[in-house]
Amino acid sequence: MQPKVGILILGDQLSWHHPALTEAVPGETVVILAEVAEEALYVRHNRHKIVLLFSAMRHFATALQKRGFDVQYYRFEDGVASLLEACSRAHATWELDQLQLCEPGEYRLSEQMEGWSEQLGIPVSVLADSRFLASRSDFADWAAGRKQYRMEYFYREMRKRYGFLMEGSQPEGGKWNYDAENRSGWRGQCEIPARLAPVLDDTTSEVIETVLAHFPYNPGDLTAFRWSVTHEAAQAELDWFCEHALPLFGTYQDALAESSPWLFHGLISMYLNCGLLEPLAVCEQVETAYRRGHCSLAAAEGFIRQVLGWREYVRGLYWYQMPDYRELNALAAVRPLPEWFWTGSTDMRCLSQALKQSLDLGYAHHIQRLMVIGNFALIAGLSVSEVCDWYLAVYTDAYEWVELPNTLGMALFADGGIMASKPYAASGKYIQKQGDHCKACRYDPKKVTGDGACPYNSLYWDFIHRHSELLGQNPRMGLILGGWRKRAQEDRQAVLEWAENILDDLSVL
Ligand SMILES: Cc1cc2nc3c(=O)[nH]c(=O)nc-3n(C[C@H](O)[C@H](O)[C@H](O)COP(=O)(O)OP(=O)(O)OC[C@H]3O[C@@H](n4cnc5c(N)ncnc54)[C@H](O)[C@@H]3O)c2cc1C
Numbered sequence: 001m002q003p004k005v006g007i008l009i010l011g012d013q014l015s016w017h018h019p020a021l022t023e024a025v026p027g028e029t030v031v032i033l034a035e036v037a038e039e040a041l042y043v044r045h046n047r048h049k050i051v052l053l054f055s056a057m058r059h060f061a062t063a064l065q066k067r068g069f070d071v072q073y074y075r076f077e078d079g080v081a082s083l084l085e086a087c088s089r090a091h092a093t094w095e096l097d098q099l100q101l102c103e104p105g106e107y108r109l110s111e112q113m114e115g116w117s118e119q120l121g122i123p124v125s126v127l128a129d130s131r132f133l134a135s136r137s138d139f140a141d142w143a144a145g146r147k148q149y150r151m152e153y154f155y156r157e158m159r160k161r162y163g164f165l166m167e168g169s170q171p172e173g174g175k176w177n178y179d180a181e182n183r184s185g186w187r188g189q190c191e192i193p194a195r196l197a198p199v200l201d202d203t204t205s206e207v208i209e210t211v212l213a214h215f216p217y218n219p220g221d222l223t224a225f226r227w228s229v230t231h232e233a234a235q236a237e238l239d240w241f242c243e244h245a246l247p248l249f250g251t252y253q254d255a256l257a258e259s260s261p262w263l264f265h266g267l268i269s270m271y272l273n274c275g276l277l278e279p280l281a282v283c284e285q286v287e288t289a290y291r292r293g294h295c296s297l298a299a300a301e302g303f304i305r306q307v308l309g310w311r312e313y314v315r316g317l318y319w320y321q322m323p324d325y326r327e328l329n330a331l332a333a334v335r336p337l338p339e340w341f342w343t344g345s346t347d348m349r350c351l352s353q354a355l356k357q358s359l360d361l362g363y364a365h366h367i368q369r370l371m372v373i374g375n376f377a378l379i380a381g382l383s384v385s386e387v388c389d390w391y392l393a394v395y396t397d398a399y400e401w402v403e404l405p406n407t408l409g410m411a412l413f414a415d416g417g418i419m420a421s422k423p424y425a426a427s428g429k430y431i432q433k434q435g436d437h438c439k440a441c442r443y444d445p446k447k448v449t450g451d452g453a454c455p456y457n458s459l460y461w462d463f464i465h466r467h468s469e470l471l472g473q474n475p476r477m478g479l480i481l482g483g484w485r486k487r488a489q490e491d492r493q494a495v496l497e498w499a500e501n502i503l504d505d506l507s508v509l
């Protein structure tokens with residue numbers, strides 16, 4: 001029988017739990033997958049992300065065909081401009097009765113899709129994305145009537161709802177959060193286990209050629225491509241993580257290491273965000289590792305909090321606050337991004353390493369994103385929109401629903417505190433405490449002014465000074481502000497002048 005129901009699966013929805021797919025009948029369904037120019041070009045995506053998605057889409061198409069589905073696949077070279085054009089072409093070929101979609105991850109697409117039914121001339125149903133553990137309306141219900149949307153309270157609700165790490169109605173071990181045990185700095189205390197070697201099959205190699213040919217100016221060193229492109233391979237990476245890295249995940253969650261871009265992190269966000277892994281199964285696997293005594297409660301709780309808590313929370317917040325959220329700029333940050341954000345060429349060792357690995361590998365761990373790159377952008381007052389565009393472009397796991405709240409809200413405090421209870425601003429002292437970059441740096445983390453002074457130091461105090469009025473309303477900033485105000489006038493003046501010099505020309509750092 002000629003298939004009549006079309007299901008469009010987006011590149012970040014490659015899941016067998018896609019809400020349209022779970023009910024779909026092979027033989028009556030045509031699945032549409034398309035590598036379209038509009039999606040590939042709307043920001044300067046890291047080439048790692050494009051290769052991961054195109055290759056994963058091609059593998060998923062093959063897997064769907066093996067399960068008996070008809071698949072209409074458009075490759076990038078087929079010149080399909082937009083997702084709508086892909087559906088339109090598929091409709092012309094298959095004479096569809098209807099089109100089914102899963103709600104997209106980005107507001108931009110959701111707006112576009114509203115007009116599709118009329119433009120295609122067939123009914124279009126947009127189904128809720130059941131892969132998330134809190135629906136948009138769950139979050140809206142939780143947020144309604146609250147003055148503040150603190151992740152910690154949302155997370156507790158999610159723990160109770162899903163029963164992760166619970167003893168009846170109480171949290172396992174008596175505490176909800178073991179964050180205080182998860183803050184060790186890195187001093188080379190132990191061996192960091194080597195990651196699984198990447199396996200590139202013919203499909204991925206072919207996609208790499210396409211991407212090199214069509215995206216010559218995008219960031220991403222594809223000789224270092226290491227990402228999994230199938231459900232099975234992503235699962236193998238998760239298994240490896242649980243076995244080898246999870247036990248020390250919590251301890252070194254906030255650490256910074258010269259010798260490793262990965263430390264003990266999961267390296268799974270890119271898979272969760274495109275459907276190769278599912279958040280529920282990931283949390284279950286980590287809880288099982290804890291129950292069989294393989295890792296501590298602090299490690300398991302720390303990890304589950306990221307996936308069940310932070311990930312769901314930022315997604316809920318994004319949909320709850322859009323479209324106005326994107327326009328917020330509470331600290332009026334407008335300084336242009338220095339050119340070296342796109343090359344990593346700065347003498348600031350911590351920053352150079354975090355930028356280079358972000359550009360080359362499409363990956364940086366959370367503390368690099370938040371306390372090295374984001375912290376610099378915050379205290380230097382870099383343009384919120386330019387910084388958000390940068391984050392959206394460089395990471396393999398970047399989609400607006402997760403990038404925007406993390407960047408605009410958590411890192412830049414541009415939402416004025418909707419997401420974070422205080423700005424994540426820090427001086428070089430914090431970076432020195434958390435890792436071993438400073439030893440290799442031409443700057444001195446102990447100096448605030450003068451030749452060789454670590455730029456984070458004077459910029460930090462300049463930030464505190466510049467925003468003292470707003471920060472003065474925040475009880476969590478009282479101690480720091482009080483300390484700054486008590487310093488001798490000439491001392492403060494020297495720091496502010498030094499910071500001004502730096503801000504005058506960021507290109508020389
Ligand atoms: C400024 C900034 C921008 C960010 N942009 C993105 C982004 O575009 N895409 C993205 O997936 N994450 C983003 N994050 C969150 C976090 O840094 C990454 O999810 C994490 O570094 C991914 O690496 P991992 O898989 O090794 O994570 P791990 O450290 O192993 O953590 C496990 C998982 O928890 C989830 N997680 C942890 N923290 C967060 C968080 N704050 N928000 C959402 N999920 C979280 C991720 O799915 C991650 O895979 C950003 C954070 C900051 C501060």
Ligand code: SF4
Pocket residue numbers: 347348349350351427428429431432437438439441442443444445454455456
């Ligand atoms: S001295 Fe400052 S710039 Fe250099 S690595 Fe340390 S914190 Fe970073």
